Amino acid sequence: MTTTNATHSHTHEHGKGCSHNHSHEHSHGNLPIVLYGVGLVFYFIALLFIQNEFIENSLYVLAILTAGYHVIVEGISETITDTINQKKFLPNVHILMTLAAAGASAIGDFDEGALLILIFAGAHFLEEYAEGKSKREITKLLKLNPTEARLIQSDGQTKLVDVSTLKIGDELKVLPGDQIPTDGIILSGGTAVDESSITGESMPKEKQLMDEVFGSTMNGTGTFTMRVTKDSKDTVFSKIVEMVSQAQSNMSKTATKIKQLEPIYVTVVLIIVPLFILLAPSVFGWSWQVSIYRGMVLLISASPCALAASAVPATLSGISNLAKRGVLFKGGSYLSNLATIKAVAFDKTGTLTEGKPSVTDTYFVDETQKAEWINLIVHMEKESNHPLANAILEAFDQTDDLELAVTNEIGKGLVTVYKGAHYRLGKIENTEALSETVQEKNIAWMKEGKTVVCLTKDNELVGMIALMDVPNQAAAGVIEYLRSQGIQTTMITGDAKVTGEAVAKRLQIDSVKANVLPENKSMIISDLQKTTGPTVMLGDGINDAPALVQADIGFAMGDGTDIAIDIADAVIMKNDLTKFKYAHQVSKKLATVVWQNIFFSMFIVVLLVVLNILGKMDIGLGVLAHEGSTLLVILNGLRLLLPVRER
Structure with missing residues (x-):
């Protein structure tokens, strides 16, 4: 199989969990990261070494401005840009965090403002790192073209x-x-x-x-x-290249639920805080000083630090967990979305099967001569380049040395003379002349999708060998697990229908699509997406490239071609299908943890707001509860570093 380190530009995003990712592509460069490091230094110097209040607060302000540089700039610029483009007010969490930090500073809690901005900006960088786009170019795929x-x-x-x-x-x-x-x-x-x-x-x-x-x-x-x-631009291979390129250019990002709620959440907070300050004196009888103080506490309490941390640590932990076990994801969104899939399509060769033929059955008309004939077959294959030679040589051992003159006759197979008899190893030619037993075995093996090779002695069949690309050991268990999860399974193969159905029957796969050319594989995935729902594709060949791109999540088997691996959203190393099952279980646990974090973080926000209104909340308690909830959310997410109990 020809391979290359092919890459391509593939912004194949299908939605994420709780995320900071913007609807725009940013190219921050190294400046924000450098400034964030500078901000951390300012913060810890002020926190640990400075006793002078003015210098300490000045360092906290510098920490806010440097560490939060990209947060402040994006908060203001993107709010303006999105509002103009969509013709409606669309603030983001960045601007709310900017105002929260400013609000904390305004009431004299510069350290709280700096801590808030450091937590949010740090989480933002972590997610950008985890979700870093692989800039893959399709030009390397073209190198496979003759x-x-x-x-x-x-x-x-x-x-x-x-x-x-x-x-x-x-x-x-x-x-x-x-x-x-061509x-x-x-x-x-x-x-x-x-x-x-x-x-x-x-x-x-x-x-x-x-x-x-x-x-x-x-x-x-x-x-x-x-x-x-055919013209070079119309070949099957060229169509594969074209379809991959087209699928990439048509891919667009899908907003997450939290991302969709973000402008609403921020808008509500931005409306409520000034109204709260204006109405509090008349409603609660507070002084303006108390109202402003309570307003700033409200702004801090409502800032979504815990919400922002609901998904990033958990997703990073899940990705790390899987990486240690041989599953590499190219973005947190793919792991998050894996829990929601409704269908899985498998390429047959090299994914569900071993990817190479193996001897499955033998039959010899005279068992007393079986050992001698097998030895003859081994020697004939050793002297040839027959396509099935390796499988036969792996299955049988040489017993005695033979001196043979072996000829490969195209269309007939291998021929030699041994002990005065003419032997041929190849396809069965005249089935009508075969005995009833041999015919029955030949038909049965063919129905099972096996390739049958026969040994004839002076034109009389004396032995038969059946070969097949057999299912790998893990496939049946993975299919059974997917069925238990209510996930539909489909096998897509370029093999003949009888071969595909034979493998599918052994694995109990729901449906089979056989005789499929590469340009049709992506159409099958598209149909599954329309009729069943979010669909995963697992494959390892160049021929799987269009389908891997079309699928909601594309998995490449690690022993496959480089183009499949580069195009895919995740890679399963060593072609171990049990890792796909484990990845699905990690994804389901990730979904549970993320929603736990979301509900908990919002509960804390509501609790702090209520306590603030009741006058039971001060800055110190608010910071303790707010940052404590953020820490708990992060720790809950880090549980995904631990092995998930497999079922």
């Missing part, structure tokens, strides 16, 4: 030319091990082609006269000539 072709000229000689210069009707020569330059049909010769980069099919496919071949696939050991049937 660049040269052997053009057959009028005199029969070949000339290396650029693939982009090829025209429909040109005739090309393809040598063993070449990358097929889509076309075979005019002469034959070979076995590795089409895994296009169809996802793990078995190399035999190609004969007039068979179709695809650009970017890998030729095996045969030499053939072909006629170009």
